Amino acid sequence: xxxxxxxxxxxxxxxxILSASQYGIEYxxxxxxxxxxxxxxxxxxxxxxxxxxxxxLPISKRDIPQIVFFTFDDALTDSxxxxxxxxxxxxxxxxxxxxxxxxxxxxxxxxxxxxxxHMYRKGMEIAAHSVSHAHMxxxxxxKEAKNQKRNLATLGGVPxxxxxxxxxxxxxxxxxxxxxxxxxxxxxxDATLTYSKxxxxxxAPTPFTLDFGWPYDxxxxxxxxxxxxxxxxxPVVSLLDYLHKYDCVYVDGCNNPPPDxxxxxKF
Ligand SMILES: [Zn+2]
Numbered sequence: 001x002x003x004x005x006x007x008x009x010x011x012x013x014x015x016x017i018l019s020a021s022q023y024g025i026e027y028x029x030x031x032x033x034x035x036x037x038x039x040x041x042x043x044x045x046x047x048x049x050x051x052x053x054x055x056x057l058p059i060s061k062r063d064i065p066q067i068v069f070f071t072f073d074d075a076l077t078d079s080x081x082x083x084x085x086x087x088x089x090x091x092x093x094x095x096x097x098x099x100x101x102x103x104x105x106x107x108x109x110x111x112x113x114x115x116x117x118h119m120y121r122k123g124m125e126i127a128a129h130s131v132s133h134a135h136m137x138x139x140x141x142x143k144e145a146k147n148q149k150r151n152l153a154t155l156g157g158v159p160x161x162x163x164x165x166x167x168x169x170x171x172x173x174x175x176x177x178x179x180x181x182x183x184x185x186x187x188x189x190d191a192t193l194t195y196s197k198x199x200x201x202x203x204a205p206t207p208f209t210l211d212f213g214w215p216y217d218x219x220x221x222x223x224x225x226x227x228x229x230x231x232x233x234x235p236v237v238s239l240l241d242y243l244h245k246y247d248c249v250y251v252d253g254c255n256n257p258p259p260d261x262x263x264x265x266k267f
Pocket of ligand 1: 073129169
């Protein structure tokens with residue numbers, strides 16, 4: 001399978017916080033749907049969270065931890081599992097002493113489900129990435145999302161209520177049908193829709209609920225057009241390639257990849 005999914009790293013860039021007075025916060029950099037949501041004041045966590053590119057928390061920037069969200073896609077084979085063991089070895093810990101972890105978006109074909117169970121027991125989040133790893137459409141989406149959740153539960157021993165995340169193969173969404181179907185099947189978030197920064201200095205959107213729709217450019221069509229209350233979207237924020245010329249959503253899918261290991265490390 002030629003999917004360049006393996007080394008996908010989603011960087012939740014440091015959430016830069018600007019001090020905002022209690023009154024008259026300006027949201028000029030946000031899309032208008034986000035501004036409506038933020039001004040509306042009825043969209044409140046945990047059921048609703050407005051799209052935004054800054055959290056605007058009333059605490060100092062220094063005190064906000066940088067969150068790095070690692071996600072990997074595709075079949076959980078023996079060799080992939082061996083590699084993940086090296087990456088997520090026990091010497092790598094969060095500042096609070098807990099081991100670092102990741103989300104695995106697992107597709108069915110070629111997956112060895114004992115590895116799924118093993119990763120789940122190590123504390124990794126197990127999410128779904130379809131059965132066939134085919135292109136999703138209105139015709140196959142329901143079946144793929146339903147059956148892969150079932151596979152992960154019955155073959156991988158992951159409690160069904162903990163399989164709440166979905167990513168479509170090739171990051172190709174199927175419009176409004178996607179959140180509608182996922183919600184029906186007990187998923188709480190999607191991580192398929194992509195966002196491109198215009199420059200490295202731009203902030204990236206934080207995860208948000210689709211209560212006011214998908215407000216950003218639709219990079220891979222069709223994106224949802226309607227509002228989906230309480231359903232979370234975790235945007236895939238593309239990196240700029242090594243020469244800062246083109247977007248790349250997967251680290252191994254850049255047009256201009258870093259030329260060697262040390263440049264990859266710095267990248
Ligand atoms: Zn994939």
